[in-house]
Amino acid sequence: MIFIDILTKYWEAFAALGGIALFIPAVVNVLKKLGIVGEGEGDSVQGIIQMVLFLFFVGLRIFLPNFDVDVADSVMEQIAGVIVFLLSFLGQFGITRVAYTKFWKGRMGALGYFHS
Numbered sequence: 001m002i003f004i005d006i007l008t009k010y011w012e013a014f015a016a017l018g019g020i021a022l023f024i025p026a027v028v029n030v031l032k033k034l035g036i037v038g039e040g041e042g043d044s045v046q047g048i049i050q051m052v053l054f055l056f057f058v059g060l061r062i063f064l065p066n067f068d069v070d071v072a073d074s075v076m077e078q079i080a081g082v083i084v085f086l087l088s089f090l091g092q093f094g095i096t097r098v099a100y101t102k103f104w105k106g107r108m109g110a111l112g113y114f115h116s
Contacts, residue, residue: 010057013069014053014058017070019075022077028046033087
């Protein structure tokens with residue numbers, strides 16, 4: 001019973017970390033872009049990453065009680081922000097390529113037809 005109480009206390013502390021909540025979906029999106037994670041597998045991969053990070057968090061709390069988890073959380077939040085920023089550029093490049101292929105090379109005008 002004491003083990004469950006301790007685990008619940010750690011889980012509540014882990015759930016309060018906002019940087020991890022941003023970091024995990026960002027990593028899953030990178031893995032999707034790289035083709036490592038397929039369509040429909042994101043939830044499973046996200047759960048696995050969350051469980052691994054939780055076990056790492058519990059290990060840090062047990063073996064290194066003086067470790068500042070808030071600093072690690074803020075670093076993860078910053079890393080997630082950079083990942084989202086970079087993924088937005090990849091999305092823009094992909095949209096630009098599709099727009100070029102469909103509208104310019106396909107001779108399809110955005111406001112009408114080309115008569116050349």
